[in-house]
Amino acid sequence: MSNYSDKVRIGWERLQKAGNDPELLGYALVSFHGALEDYFRDWLAANHSVEAETRYKVLDRQTAHWQELMDLMQQYGNLSYEARSRIINGNRLCQEVAHGNRFQGTRADVEDYGKFVQKLIANPYVAAPTSPNGNATSYKPTNALQVNSLSEALRNEINRSNNNPVITSYLLCAVGFVGIGGLHRLYNGKILTGFLWLFSGGLFGVGQFVDLFLIPRMVEEYEQQLRAKAGVSPFGVPLHQPVVATSTYRPNGNQLMVKLIEAAEKNGGSLTVTQGVKATGVGFAEVEKSLKEMFKSGYVRIDNDPITGAVTYHFHEL
Numbered sequence: 001m002s003n004y005s006d007k008v009r010i011g012w013e014r015l016q017k018a019g020n021d022p023e024l025l026g027y028a029l030v031s032f033h034g035a036l037e038d039y040f041r042d043w044l045a046a047n048h049s050v051e052a053e054t055r056y057k058v059l060d061r062q063t064a065h066w067q068e069l070m071d072l073m074q075q076y077g078n079l080s081y082e083a084r085s086r087i088i089n090g091n092r093l094c095q096e097v098a099h100g101n102r103f104q105g106t107r108a109d110v111e112d113y114g115k116f117v118q119k120l121i122a123n124p125y126v127a128a129p130t131s132p133n134g135n136a137t138s139y140k141p142t143n144a145l146q147v148n149s150l151s152e153a154l155r156n157e158i159n160r161s162n163n164n165p166v167i168t169s170y171l172l173c174a175v176g177f178v179g180i181g182g183l184h185r186l187y188n189g190k191i192l193t194g195f196l197w198l199f200s201g202g203l204f205g206v207g208q209f210v211d212l213f214l215i216p217r218m219v220e221e222y223e224q225q226l227r228a229k230a231g232v233s234p235f236g237v238p239l240h241q242p243v244v245a246t247s248t249y250r251p252n253g254n255q256l257m258v259k260l261i262e263a264a265e266k267n268g269g270s271l272t273v274t275q276g277v278k279a280t281g282v283g284f285a286e287v288e289k290s291l292k293e294m295f296k297s298g299y300v301r302i303d304n305d306p307i308t309g310a311v312t313y314h315f316h317e318l
Contacts, residue, residue, distance in 0.1 A: 004042070004121060007035035011114050018107065023292065026093070026103030027311045029110050030304045032117045033094045036087065039121050040069045043077065050076055066091050086116060098303055100295070165223065169215045176201075176208040184215060188222040256282060256290050261315065269318035272311065 011031035018024035044050055044058045050072065058064045058072065070087060073079040090113055097103055165188075172184040182197025202208025211218070263279035264271040271279075276287040291313050294300045300313045 004035040004038035007031050007038065008114070008118055008121065011035065011117075015107070015110055015114060018110075020107055022103040022105075023097075025105065025107055025110050026097035029090065029103070029105070029113060030094050030097055030311065032110070032114045033087075033090050034304055036090075036117045036120065037066070037069065040073055044069070044072055047076055083116075083120065086113075094304075100301060165219045166216055169219055170212075173208065173211055173215060177205070181205075181208050184211065185218070188215075188218045189225060190218070190222075256280060256286065257294065260287065260290060260294075261318070264313070264315045265318045270312050270314045272313070 008031070011028050014024060014028035014031060018028055041058050041061075041064075045055045047055070050058075054072065058069065066087075070079065070084050074081075074084065093103065093105055169184045169187060172187055175181075175183055176197070179201070180198070181200070181202025182194040185194035185197055197203055197207055200207075202211075259280045260271060260276050263276060266279075267275060271291070273284055273288045273291065276282075276291065277284055280287065291300065295302055295313065299317070300315050303312050303314060
């Protein structure tokens with residue numbers, strides 16, 4: 001399966017570095033869009049409601065393109081027309097970037113699209129894939145880890161129609177006053193007390209009433225747990241950034257370009273910024289600046305790696 005979560009992470013990293021640079025903003029958009037494409041392909045390939053031939057087909061990027069992916073997601077995954085329209089616009093902008101055109105958007109546009117992609121992947125509009133017998137996949141929790149997974153599944157299922165967890169928690173709490181207590185606690189990951197409330201009528205109604213004042217904090221704590229589990233900050237930015245050491249020798253100017261061309265030649269005519277740093281020992285900013293200069297001069301073209309999501313520079317003459 002494709003690691004679309006890595007592409008989302010790369011997208012946020014690029015956006016963080018981009019400032020208002022149109023080219024760097026375009027690269028960030030390409031990463032987000034690539035993550036969504038991988039997610040759609042993986043989801044369709046794993047859904048046994050989709051014909052076997054089609055499931056194999058969607059994994060072939062040369063055969064199944066965006067138009068067909070969105071048609072299938074609307075048919076099998078309940079993708080909304082609003083989401084489809086937004087994806088089509090994102091795809092158009094990505095194609096312009098991939099063909100060397102100036103990105104026609106703003107930082108806010110890219111950030112909004114990143115949040116849209118992240119939300120679609122984490123709390124999809126689509127239904128869960130079904131098992132081979134046509135029934136929805138069932139879960140049989142036998143330990144604490146599986147029960148916690150069930151709690152997250154409950155939250156994701158409800159959030160498909162309502163993305164405000166505080167409101168949802170209050171609605172679930174209100175259900176407790178007509179006989180089914182503790183749902184709001186299960187929704188917010190408090191498994192043990194959730195079942196206690198469930199089997200005691202919300203602790204005889206008293207606990208259910210007290211929770212009306214505790215729900216906002218309860219929601220905030222669970223949101224923090226989910227973000228920590230995903231390895232991101234409260235703003236959706238990855239917490240742990242890799243550190244890359246550089247060597248003592250640091251070529252610059254024309255020397256750096258020559259080193260990058262040599263590295264691309266050894267790599268079959270293409271090169272990423274990370275590969276350039278590894279080959280030359282120069283920092284990311286300098287390598288990226290040099291590659292962008294060659295791109296502006298027309299000696300290389302830019303594309304997005306279908307597997308890693310990394311921006312790749314292709315040298316025509318190698």
